[in-house]
Amino acid sequence: MRRDTFLRTMAALAAAGALPLTARAAANVKMMIPANPGGGWDTTGRALGKALQDAKVADSVNYDNKGGAAGALGLAQFANSSKGDPNAMMVMGAVMLGGIITGKPPVDLKTLTPIARLTSEYNVFVLPANSPLKTMADVVAQLKKDPGSVKWGGGSRGSTEHIAAAMIAREVGVDPSKINYVAFRGGGEATAAILGGNVTVGGSGYSEFAEYINSGKMKAIGVTSGQKLKGINVPTLKEQGINVEIGNWRGVYGAPGITEPQRKALTDMVLAALKTKSWQEAMEKNNWTPAVLSGPAFEKFVDDDFASLRATMVKSGMV
Incomplete structure (x- = not known):
């Protein structure tokens, strides 16, 4: 040839x-x-x-x-x-x-x-460091008292953290359609909103929040895994009596x-x-x-x- x-x-x-x-x-x-x-x-x-x-x-x-x-x-x-x-x-x-x-x-x-x-990757829910709420139990109590007062911040509508928030509401006896979910176009925007205290609780993959959790700027209050994640000292939702598990x-x-x-x-x-x-x-x-x-x-x-x-x-x- x-x-x-x-x-x-x-x-x-x-x-x-x-x-x-x-x-x-x-x-x-x-x-x-x-x-x-x-x-x-x-x-x-x-x-x-x-x-x-x-x-x-x-x-x-x-x-x-x-x-x-x-x-x-x-x-x-x-x-x-x-x-x-x-x-x-x-x-x-x-x-x-x-x-x-x-x-x-x-x-x-x-x-x-x-x-x-x-x-x-499983989702983690976090609170701003200066939040008056300290635990997922505090979030649930506020959610039961006034669903609209709890602003959930995370990815776009339909994201796994949005679904998880709705599932949490359902599991604790709150109408999921009443949750106040604030959708952001990207992880950077959601992180800024949480750090600025513009949302009550934020959700995303652990990797997106890890540096802020480790530095104390965010407090992790629950992960959506079935079992505790290796190397991460954060309780699962199931460990806290909320039967929710969802992966991303x-x-x-x-x-x-x-x-x-x-x-x-x-x-x-x-x-x-x-x-x-x-x-x-x-x-x-x-x-x-x-x-x-x-x-x-x-x-x-x-x-x-x-x-x-x-x-x-x-x-x-x-x-």
Whole structure:
């Protein structure tokens, strides 16, 4: 085979995603983060981007933050601007599923290409350091007295902390539809509101609040895990007599219209990134739990989680 013909053949195979990672040039990845800087999706997307480069499957990673509507704004932009792009990916997770259920945006996940689930993280509820309330029992007592006086701050409407707040209300005998939930476009905004005392109680993944909890600027009063988390001295809601358990998983999707070989290539890139030292360090630093799932198993998981979340939200009076 002539050299020019060979090179054209190799280029065509690479474009189709049919070559092994070691035979392809590293990609220039476009990473959609459908949230403002400072939150869990942002941290996940940037940690993954670094890991992709450390694994030498990406030459560069360009990040695009587009927050709002539980990720629906970023989802719509990604769906419309990245069609057929084998190097585009979007961070997503349970929060986006909840937002789709409540917001019913015109674009949903079925237009995109499932790649992999990466991590799972439980939510922690916190109080501002100067709050007159000191415990979850204090919050519950105030909630029973006047539901609207307790301002719950967290991610977008339909986020896991929003669902958890509604579940807490239901479990303690308060109408979930009466909770006063303040939604923020990103973790940074929610953190500022909590530190400023603009909400009564805040909720998010532990990693987003860890530095403020450790410095005493926030007081952690409960986590949504079934058992106490390793290395974290915070009681679960169940330990406090509130039968609520809910996790927050995060993953990545590819662009609409990519081929099966391109999907496999993108999946292989992500799985390679998850083996790097930098990704393992991010997992430990952020107290993320490994929850890797790819291929048809991930696609089925998302479908099942949609159904489960919808049932929980209906039961909690959210939809």
